[in-house]
Structure formats: C-alpha cells, structure tokens
Amino acid sequence: MELVLELNKDGNLKLYTTPRAPNPERVLGFLREKNITDIEIVNIDLFENEHRTQEYRAISPFAQVPALQLDNGQAITESRAICRYLEGVCPTPNLMGETSEETAVIEMWDRRVEMMLLMPLAWWLRHGHPAFVAIEKQIPEMAPRGEKGFRKFAKALDRELQSRDFIAGNRFSIADITAVATIGFAKVAKWRPTAEETPDLLAWHERMLSRPCGGKV
Numbered sequence: 001m002e003l004v005l006e007l008n009k010d011g012n013l014k015l016y017t018t019p020r021a022p023n024p025e026r027v028l029g030f031l032r033e034k035n036i037t038d039i040e041i042v043n044i045d046l047f048e049n050e051h052r053t054q055e056y057r058a059i060s061p062f063a064q065v066p067a068l069q070l071d072n073g074q075a076i077t078e079s080r081a082i083c084r085y086l087e088g089v090c091p092t093p094n095l096m097g098e099t100s101e102e103t104a105v106i107e108m109w110d111r112r113v114e115m116m117l118l119m120p121l122a123w124w125l126r127h128g129h130p131a132f133v134a135i136e137k138q139i140p141e142m143a144p145r146g147e148k149g150f151r152k153f154a155k156a157l158d159r160e161l162q163s164r165d166f167i168a169g170n171r172f173s174i175a176d177i178t179a180v181a182t183i184g185f186a187k188v189a190k191w192r193p194t195a196e197e198t199p200d201l202l203a204w205h206e207r208m209l210s211r212p213c214g215g216k217v
Contacts, residue, residue, distance in 0.1 A: 012071035014040045015082075016059065020188075021046070022118055023079040024066040025181040029213030030083045030174065034090050039068075047134050080110070083174055095174045102169070109168035110175040117157070118182040120149030125188055150186070158198040165204070177213045180205070 015031075017024035031039065044050045044065050051063045060067040064077040068085065076082050087096045097103025126136045128143025157167070157179070167175040183205055186192065193202035208214045 012069075013038070014042050014069045016042045016044050016056070016065060016067040016069070018044045018046050018051075018065045020185065021065065022122075022181040022185040025184060026079045026178050027066050027068075027082050027086075029177040029181055030086060030095065032212035032215060033093065033095060033172075033177065034086060035212070036086065036090055047131075049135070080114075080174075095172070095177070097173070106168040106173045106175055110173070110178050112153075113157075113167065113175055113178045113182065116153040117150060117179065118185075120146040120153070121182060121186055121189070122146065124150055125185070129188060131188075147189070150191075154193070154198055154201060158193075158201040161200040161204050165207070167204075172211070176208060180208045180213050 015027065017028060028041075031037075044056065046065065050056060051060070051065050057063060059069055059075045060077050062077070066077070066079055066082060068076045068082045070076070076085055084096065087094070097106045123142045123146025124144075125146075126132045126142075127138045127140060127146065132138065160167075164170060166172055167179050183193065193199075193205050195202055
C-alpha cells in the first residue's frame with residue numbers, strides 16, 4: 001500500500017469502471033485482494049453511452065472500460081494491463097507470479113479463462129440478451145456459439161479443479177479473479193455452477209465468495 005499511497009498522494013488516481021461488467025469487476029476484485037482503497041472510482045453508464053462521449057474518449061480513445069488514469073495524465077486501458085500496473089506498484093500480495101515458471105503458468109490460465117470462458121460468455125450475452133440491444137448490433141447466431149463454448153470450458157475447468165484448489169495451481173492468483181468475475185457476469189444468463197454439472201467448479205466458487213474478490217459481483 002505504501003507505494004500506491006505515495007503515487008496517489010494528490011488524490012488524482014482514478015479508475016473508470018462500470019457496475020457488474022466482467023472486465024471492470026476483474027480490476028475491482030484485484031484492488032480488493034490488494035486492499036488498495038485510495039483510488040477514486042468513477043462509474044460509467046454503458047447503457048447511457050457515457051463511454052462514447054467526447055470527454056471519456058479523451059481518456060479512453062477506444063471507449064473501453066475500465067480505464068485507469070494516473071496523476072500524470074497517462075491512461076491505461078485493458079483490464080490485465082491495469083492489473084499489471086497495480087501489481088508493480090503494490091507487489092504484496094503477489095497475484096501474478098513470482099518465478100518465471102509460475103508467472104507463465106498463471107498467465108497461461110488467466111488467458112485461457114479470458115479467451116475460452118469470458119469471451120464466449122460475452123458473445124452469448126451481447127448477441128442474445130435483450131438488454132444489450134442498446135449497446136450492441138446483435139448477430140443472433142453468435143449467441144448459441146458463445147453459449148456452447150462457455151459451457152464446454154466451464155466443464156473443462158471443473159475437471160481441472162478435481163486435482164487442485166485454484167485455477168492456475170496451488171495458490172490464489174489473478175486467474176481466479178478473472179474466473180470469479182466471469183461467473184458473476186454469467187448470472188445475467190441465469191447460469192451458475194451446480195453440484196450436478198460442475199461440482200468441483202461449484203466448490204471452488206463457494207470458496208472464492210469468501211475472499212475479497214468475491215465480495216461484490
């Protein structure tokens with residue numbers, strides 16, 4: 001915390017986020033696990049297109065949320081890049097790996113969760129849920145493809161968790177945070193892990209809900 005407090009001594013560090021979306025929740029979960037509390041949180045309403053305003057595009061030119069604005073004016077988008085920055089300025093607890101091997105394995109699994117669980121879920125919801133008509137030009141055939149991919153990888157994760165307690169190995173990491181944020185977002189599709197279909201994923205998720213990253217989804 002000491003380095004973060006020094007970095008934000010003038011109160012100019014801001015995180016632009018939006019409630020319940022998985023990538024912003026990924027960063028918020030990372031902050032909670034690090035116990036970083038001195039960053040100003042600014043909520044952006046996607047359904048009111050606040051991310052597309054001229055003012056917000058001056059911070060995030062591609063209208064991406066989340067965005068971390070540093071006190072020197074530099075803005076960082078992409079949720080994993082924001083987490084990488086936060087890991088650098090607040091290295092304890094370590095969430096992204098300590099040795100070269102551990103770092104690579106954590107990144108491998110974090111990327112797998114992002115690409116094979118979160119992305120298909122985004123296709124499923126953004127192209128199939130009526131709430132997203134306001135912000136997405138929907139392609140209906142994308143929704144069932146996304147649902148199929150999401151369910152397939154959820155079952156694959158369940159098999160992996162039969163032999164270990166965490167997504168990327170024997171300790172908690174950013175890969176778990178990404179998976180927690182993704183499964184939280186899956187509530188919009190009325191999906192959740194079950195004892196019948198994914199019992200080990202369910203047990204993992206219940207453990208994660210007792211952690212800081214699971215406190216708000």
